[in-house]
Amino acid sequence: MNFVLLFLITIFSLSLFFYGRSKTKSISIEKNIRLNALPKFYGYYLVLWCSIPALVFLLVWSLFEPVIIKSIIIETAANQGAIFNDKNEANLIYEKIKAIHLGTYFGDIDSILKESALAYAKFINIFTNSKVVLIFGIIIASVIYSLKKIKNNNKARDDVEVILKGLLFVSSLIAILTTLGIIFSLLFESIKFFSVINIFDYLFGTNWSPQRAFVRDASSITVAELEELKDAFGFIPLIAGTSFIAFIAMLVAVPIGLFSGIYMAEYASIKVRRISKPIIEILAGIPTVVYGFFAALTVGPFFRQVGENFGLTVSSESALAAGLIMGIMIIPYVSSLSDDVINSVPQSLRDGSYAVGATKSETIKQVVIPAALPGIIGSVLLAVSRAIGETMIVVMAAGLAANLTINPLESTTTITTQIVMILVGDQEFDSPKTQSAFALGLTLFIATLILNYIAQRAVKKYREKYD
Amino acid sequence: MNNIKIKSKNLNVYYGDKQALFDVNLDLNEKEVTALIGPSGCGKSTFIRCINRMNDVIDICKVTGNIEMDGMNINDKDLDVVSLRERVGMVFQKPNPFPKSIYDNISYGPKIHGKGETKSELDQIVENSLKKSALWEEVKDRLDEPGTSLSGGQQQRLCIARAISVNPEVILMDEPCSALDPIATAKIEELIDELKKTYTIVIVTHSMAQAVRVSQKTGFFHLGKLIEVGNTEKIFKNPDNKMTQDYITGRFG
Numbered sequence: 001m002n003f004v005l006l007f008l009i010t011i012f013s014l015s016l017f018f019y020g021r022s023k024t025k026s027i028s029i030e031k032n033i034r035l036n037a038l039p040k041f042y043g044y045y046l047v048l049w050c051s052i053p054a055l056v057f058l059l060v061w062s063l064f065e066p067v068i069i070k071s072i073i074i075e076t077a078a079n080q081g082a083i084f085n086d087k088n089e090a091n092l093i094y095e096k097i098k099a100i101h102l103g104t105y106f107g108d109i110d111s112i113l114k115e116s117a118l119a120y121a122k123f124i125n126i127f128t129n130s131k132v133v134l135i136f137g138i139i140i141a142s143v144i145y146s147l148k149k150i151k152n153n154n155k156a157r158d159d160v161e162v163i164l165k166g167l168l169f170v171s172s173l174i175a176i177l178t179t180l181g182i183i184f185s186l187l188f189e190s191i192k193f194f195s196v197i198n199i200f201d202y203l204f205g206t207n208w209s210p211q212r213a214f215v216r217d218a219s220s221i222t223v224a225e226l227e228e229l230k231d232a233f234g235f236i237p238l239i240a241g242t243s244f245i246a247f248i249a250m251l252v253a254v255p256i257g258l259f260s261g262i263y264m265a266e267y268a269s270i271k272v273r274r275i276s277k278p279i280i281e282i283l284a285g286i287p288t289v290v291y292g293f294f295a296a297l298t299v300g301p302f303f304r305q306v307g308e309n310f311g312l313t314v315s316s317e318s319a320l321a322a323g324l325i326m327g328i329m330i331i332p333y334v335s336s337l338s339d340d341v342i343n344s345v346p347q348s349l350r351d352g353s354y355a356v357g358a359t360k361s362e363t364i365k366q367v368v369i370p371a372a373l374p375g376i377i378g379s380v381l382l383a384v385s386r387a388i389g390e391t392m393i394v395v396m397a398a399g400l401a402a403n404l405t406i407n408p409l410e411s412t413t414t415i416t417t418q419i420v421m422i423l424v425g426d427q428e429f430d431s432p433k434t435q436s437a438f439a440l441g442l443t444l445f446i447a448t449l450i451l452n453y454i455a456q457r458a459v460k461k462y463r464e465k466y467d
Numbered sequence: 468m469n470n471i472k473i474k475s476k477n478l479n480v481y482y483g484d485k486q487a488l489f490d491v492n493l494d495l496n497e498k499e500v501t502a503l504i505g506p507s508g509c510g511k512s513t514f515i516r517c518i519n520r521m522n523d524v525i526d527i528c529k530v531t532g533n534i535e536m537d538g539m540n541i542n543d544k545d546l547d548v549v550s551l552r553e554r555v556g557m558v559f560q561k562p563n564p565f566p567k568s569i570y571d572n573i574s575y576g577p578k579i580h581g582k583g584e585t586k587s588e589l590d591q592i593v594e595n596s597l598k599k600s601a602l603w604e605e606v607k608d609r610l611d612e613p614g615t616s617l618s619g620g621q622q623q624r625l626c627i628a629r630a631i632s633v634n635p636e637v638i639l640m641d642e643p644c645s646a647l648d649p650i651a652t653a654k655i656e657e658l659i660d661e662l663k664k665t666y667t668i669v670i671v672t673h674s675m676a677q678a679v680r681v682s683q684k685t686g687f688f689h690l691g692k693l694i695e696v697g698n699t700e701k702i703f704k705n706p707d708n709k710m711t712q713d714y715i716t717g718r719f720g
Contacts (some may be wrong), residue, residue: 269526348563352626354524355559356576356633357552366575371566 001128005058005135012139013051017043024150037157045156048163049146054139061131069123070094077116186445189438196432197233202439205234208402208413210422210433233436235443237402241412245323245398246387248408252327253387254380257334264335265342266364277339284332292396295325300397307409317399320408326393333383341375341459342368374458381455385448391416415444472497472637472667473518478532480513480522487513490532491693493686495637500659500668502682502699504675505714509688511671515639517541518669519555520548536637553580556630560642562622564614564629569606572614572625573597576633592632599665600628601658620651627658631666638662640670644677656681675715679703687711 021043028035035042074090077097084090093113099105100117101124109117150156194202209232260280264273300321307314314320345368353363369376399411400421422437473495480488488510495501503511513522520541522528534541541551553576564572573593574583583589593610597603602624606617614625623643630638640659644652659668659681672678678685679699686696687708695708706712713719 346563348559348561349565351521351524351557351559352563352565352629353575354521355519355552355557356579356629357549358575358579359549362579367565 009051009054013047016046016050020046020150036153036155041156041160042150044160045150046146049142050139053142054135057135057138065127069127072123073097073116073120076119077112080112080115082112186438186442189435190442193432193435193439201230202233202235204236205231206236206404207231207234208237210436229432237404238413238415238418240404242388242414244412245319245326245394245414246384248319248323249326249330249387250384252324253330253334253383257331258338261335261338261342262364264339280332280335288392291325291329292392295321295393295397299325312409314409315411317397317411318409319398319412322394322398326387326390330383330387333386334379337379338376341372345371374461378455378459381451385451389444389448391420395420415440469496469499472536474535476533478517478534480517481529483527487691489692493693493696495667495669496684497667498663499684500663500670500682501684502678503671503686503688504678505688510691511688512641515641515669515671518639519552519557523548553633554635555637555639556635557639558626558630558643561646562619562626564622564625566613566615568611569614569625570610573628573632576629580633596628596632599631600624602628620647620654623647623655637667642671642673687714
């Protein structure tokens with residue numbers, strides 16, 4: 001039904017566009033007046049008036065219809081004598097009624113259910129009919145209103161501008177609100193988690209073994225069990241593993257990325273630059289899962305082999321392999337961003353340095369890099385926040401056990417890996433184990449937020465200096 | 468009449484396919500100010516950038532012909548550019564202090580050339596350079612502050628101090644006052660008068676009045692050619708060439 005309505009609204013709007021355009025044209029010729037806007041604006045004006053009120057109405061209606069029908073039906077069923085003790089049972093009965101209506105219910109149908117299903121069918125019918133009538137009413141009303149307006153040669157251009165501005169505003173509002181929604185859902189689930197697990201036990205605990213909380217849900221947990229869970233959610237091994245792998249990644253990415261950025265910006269000829277810069281940036285376009293199996297299947301076993309030759313025990317899922325591959329993945333971020341900031345250091349500074357007799361490398365080391373430093377720091381921080389948020393490589397190559405270790409040859413785990421592990425498979429939603437994923441997500445979000453904020457401040461400060 | 472410090476013979480400069488200078492023959496006298504005038508894009512800046520080989524920075528730039536300083540061929544492929552630039556300093560159109568402290572801005576050059584090995588020697592160089600550029604009194608109490616915190620005119624004098632710091636023989640100035648207000652300009656002009664006692668100065672300028680005020684010799688460039696050169700007084704009062712006459716009286720340019 002909704003699709004038919006949408007289709008009709010589209011057809012009406014389109015035909016109104018052509019109508020409005022030609023109508024105003026003929027008005028202007030007939031009465032020999034100058035229009036207040038180009039004819040096509042009158043077309044747009046009609047389209048917007050025909051479609052937006054109807055669409056908004058349809059959206060609001062579709063949101064509220066199921067809720068209203070549900071409450072009416074549950075009430076009718078209760079009046080018929082159906083008995084339910086809580087919300088869940090009421091929902092169950094409602095679902096049964098719906099299934100009977102659709103003919104997909106195969107249980108016993110008693111008179112209460114039968115009556116309710118009939119009532120349901122009746123209400124659905126009433127609601128659908130009134131929806132269609134109302135929509136057409138709205139379309140007719142708004143079209144009559146807008147036609148009258150354009151016949152009076154209104155300032156359609158300005159009106160269209162205002163409506164378009166409103167549309168753009170609503171779009172950005174949706175983007176912002178969904179982001180806020182995600183943040184708040186993280187926050188609320190985390191609060192639930194922290195009502196079971198003490199936040200200090202979480203932040204400073206050194207043991208991470210959430211599987212212990214698997215069987216129990218939070219509402220029926222006993223004091224003894226709670227005591228046992230106390231040290232199951234220690235965050236320290238995860239942040240340690242995350243930082244450790246990110247650190248190894250930065251050890252790889254910062255020098256190589258920075259040096260290649262300097263080469264690209266200062267030494268490479270235009271020709272070399274034009275070819276090699278996109279090639280470096282391709283590295284950033286490789287899906288992380290590809291890096292992941294490269295790390296897990298090639299680099300990890302290779303390190304293990306090499307380690308064995310030296311008599312070292314190397315876990316096949318090692319922090320070193322994951323960090324190394326992650327570092328390679330991040331090189332293009334560092335190199336491309338630092339290339340950009342080095343490039344925007346004004347040539348006049350280099351000239352000033354050459355003019356007192358400095359060589360190219362002296363100039364780069366003592367003038368260009370210090371001038372670009374805030375921007376370079378910003379690009380490194382962005383890379384760090386990319387590294388700690390990276391998931392696929394560490395899931396595949398870093399291991400799952402929460403080891404508190406600083407041996408790069410052992411396996412270790414990260415925040416992102418644990419979130420994946422917790423949420424893969426069947427979950428009970430109010431188990432502390434599941435909720436811990438939200439707490440981890442929130443922690444990760446806050447960490448990257450702070451890093452990004454500092455990075456952007458640094459980059460901005462740098463820009464202000466030279467603009 | 469002073470000795471000839473720099474001598475160019477049949478100097479040609481090309482940027483890619485475009486020729487920017489055509490057979491320029493120009494002599495610059497020692498401890499004198501030579502002003503180069505002419506409409507934008509006429510090759511004045513290109514010429515002075517030949518003197519300290521700054522054109523090397525531009526990949527597509529090619530220089531042919533001869534340019535000598537005290538008989539040494541500046542254009543020689545084997546010439547040590549670093550020591551050339553130690554002898555020929557440059558001040559640019561827009562003040563370009565490094566994003567470092569005032570002190571570090573001045574000590575940068577001497578350090579690169581291994582001058583001022585002890586802290587006190589370096590302090591002395593910084594002080595002398597700032598005194599010579601008439602900036603010392605204004606900044607002596609805040610040498611740690613960034614050079615970029617100074618006003619435009621002060622920044623330009625800082626850049627002059629930076630050029631002086633390595634004790635050059637020649638100072639090239641590429642429209643040093645074009646970004647400055649009249650008061651700051653007057654200070655720089657005064658400074659140039661003072662500096663010519665020690666240094667050979669070449670100044671590119673768009674201001675006829677400035678050329679008259681500061682220079683002893685003036686060269687007029689047009690479309691990459693040196694049209695006329697002579698004593699400043701003669702060029703501005705009684706030029707030989709009609710084009711020079713037209714330019715200085717503002718009929719074109």
